[in-house]
Amino acid sequence: MSDVLIVGGGFAGTWAAAGAARLLRAHDAAATVTLLAPGPDLVIRPRLYQAAPAAYRVPLDRVLGPIGVRRVAATATGIDTARRTVTADGAEGRTEHRYERLVLATGSTLVRPDLPGAERLHDVDTMAAAVALEDHLQALPEAPAGPGRFTAVAVGAGFTGVEIAAELVGRLRAVAAPHGLADEVEVVLVERDEVVGRGLGEPARPVIERALDELGVVRRLGVTVAGVDERAVRLSDGTAIPARTAVWTAGVRADGLTAQIPAARDALGRLAVDEWLRVRGVPEVYAAGDTAAAPAEDGHTVTQSCQHATPQGKFAGHNAAADLLGLAREPFTTDPYVTCLDLGGAGAVLTKGFDRALNDIPVTEAKARKRAINESWIYPPVDDAAEILRAADHRVSQRGPVPAPPR
Numbered sequence: 001m002s003d004v005l006i007v008g009g010g011f012a013g014t015w016a017a018a019g020a021a022r023l024l025r026a027h028d029a030a031a032t033v034t035l036l037a038p039g040p041d042l043v044i045r046p047r048l049y050q051a052a053p054a055a056y057r058v059p060l061d062r063v064l065g066p067i068g069v070r071r072v073a074a075t076a077t078g079i080d081t082a083r084r085t086v087t088a089d090g091a092e093g094r095t096e097h098r099y100e101r102l103v104l105a106t107g108s109t110l111v112r113p114d115l116p117g118a119e120r121l122h123d124v125d126t127m128a129a130a131v132a133l134e135d136h137l138q139a140l141p142e143a144p145a146g147p148g149r150f151t152a153v154a155v156g157a158g159f160t161g162v163e164i165a166a167e168l169v170g171r172l173r174a175v176a177a178p179h180g181l182a183d184e185v186e187v188v189l190v191e192r193d194e195v196v197g198r199g200l201g202e203p204a205r206p207v208i209e210r211a212l213d214e215l216g217v218v219r220r221l222g223v224t225v226a227g228v229d230e231r232a233v234r235l236s237d238g239t240a241i242p243a244r245t246a247v248w249t250a251g252v253r254a255d256g257l258t259a260q261i262p263a264a265r266d267a268l269g270r271l272a273v274d275e276w277l278r279v280r281g282v283p284e285v286y287a288a289g290d291t292a293a294a295p296a297e298d299g300h301t302v303t304q305s306c307q308h309a310t311p312q313g314k315f316a317g318h319n320a321a322a323d324l325l326g327l328a329r330e331p332f333t334t335d336p337y338v339t340c341l342d343l344g345g346a347g348a349v350l351t352k353g354f355d356r357a358l359n360d361i362p363v364t365e366a367k368a369r370k371r372a373i374n375e376s377w378i379y380p381p382v383d384d385a386a387e388i389l390r391a392a393d394h395r396v397s398q399r400g401p402v403p404a405p406p407r
């Protein structure tokens with residue numbers, strides 16, 4: 001039996017556990033916090049488009065251990081909100097976990113297409129997929145020579161598609177150059193829309209287009225992928241691109257466990273939550289991160305992003321624990337929305353707000369910001385309980401100084 005049970009060990013789940021532990025400690029409450037997730041690590045998912053992805057993880061025990069959160073290694077398979085139980089499969093077989101308050105933070109998954117050769121499509125949505133892509137790229141020099149050996153096709157020109165296309169130029173060159181084959185590198189970005197990155201906003205598009213030109217990324221717009229085989233990617237217009245690598249990026253949905261909560265969900269499968277991140281109509285259940293359609297500034301809804309998952313986790317954990325103790329809950333607020341899009345060797349671009357106004361700083365300066373985000377800002381503190389609990393304060397801006405702890 002857990003007083004607060006968190007399902008999911010990503011950004012939202014990890015910070016929910018820390019947010020709950022912080023409040024319970026501040027009130028000397030003996031209540032227990034348990035985090036249930038399949039793997040032992042917090043995967044730094046926003047970095048999975050980069051080279052050497054296996055390193056982008058933080059052992060959950062180094063965050064949860066010092067603050068007294070119990071970790072259970074298992075995959076949740078069922079939620080019964082009437083009985084307040086979660087069933088899970090792990091090394092000990094099927095187990096049942098009772099809760100007083102539940103935080104559902106199981107994230108999102110890429111929707112893969114149903115087309116001939118779909119199993120050949122790589123992606124960068126999970127650690128396993130990102131490592132498989134890295135292994136595939138590293139093995140290309142040993143693959144039979146021929147057209148398309150160092151050509152990669154990225155499918156979908158949204159945030160992840162542009163980032164992986166830009167990054168693949170440098171990653172493929174690093175693999176091919178030691179064999180004198182860097183000239184064979186080509187990256188093609190395939191997009192069904194007539195423009196690149198429509199969702200990233202009009203103001204950023206010229207910067208993105210310039211960067212893709214500089215990197216030599218070929219754009220095939222107004223088409224989609226019809227099939228993939230060992231040697232080529234076939235497009236919907238009947239043409240084929242000789243390529244040994246194809247990376248699918250289009251379409252992300254909230255994890256399927258959201259469907260087991262009897263509540264309204266949006267088009268992305270996210271649960272409708274109130275200002276405390278409590279699932280509407282299910283009082284003991286909170287949702288945070290990519291599973292939750294939470295309110296953001298100016299009437300907007302949060303995006304499925306690390307920058308929104310982290311504060312949602314802190315608020316959801318705090319509020320679940322406050323609810324348990326009969327304390328006042330805090331309405332969710334978050335820093336104003338920004339995006340920082342990596343353009344690989346051509347820098348990065350920053351936008352502000354949901355209308356994505358361009359933050360017109362040089363691409364090199366934006367790249368330094370992206371590095372700070374990827375290599376520092378999104379990592380939790382480890383090993384030091386006081387530091388972890390201080391960072392778990394839901395009132396701490398992710399971008400600002402850390403305030404004194406509350407009494």
Ligand SMILES: Cc1cc2nc3c(=O)[nH]c(=O)nc-3n(C[C@H](O)[C@H](O)[C@H](O)COP(=O)(O)OP(=O)(O)OC[C@H]3O[C@@H](n4cnc5c(N)ncnc54)[C@H](O)[C@@H]3O)c2cc1C
Pocket residue numbers: 007008009010011012013036037038039043044045046047048049074075076077105106107108124125126160255257288289290291304305306307308309340
């Ligand atoms: C390539 C890429 C680039 C990105 N770039 C950015 C960026 O620049 N900026 C940004 O803000 N966001 C970015 N994102 C999005 C960001 O990574 C996600 O929005 C964020 O990870 C969501 O956090 P989360 O905790 O909700 O879910 P996740 O981080 O996905 O964590 C979900 C957790 O739930 C666990 N889980 C899943 N199913 C179960 C189950 N059945 N039982 C138990 N546990 C389960 C998983 O193992 C994992 O621990 C990027 C994502 C990708 C893939």
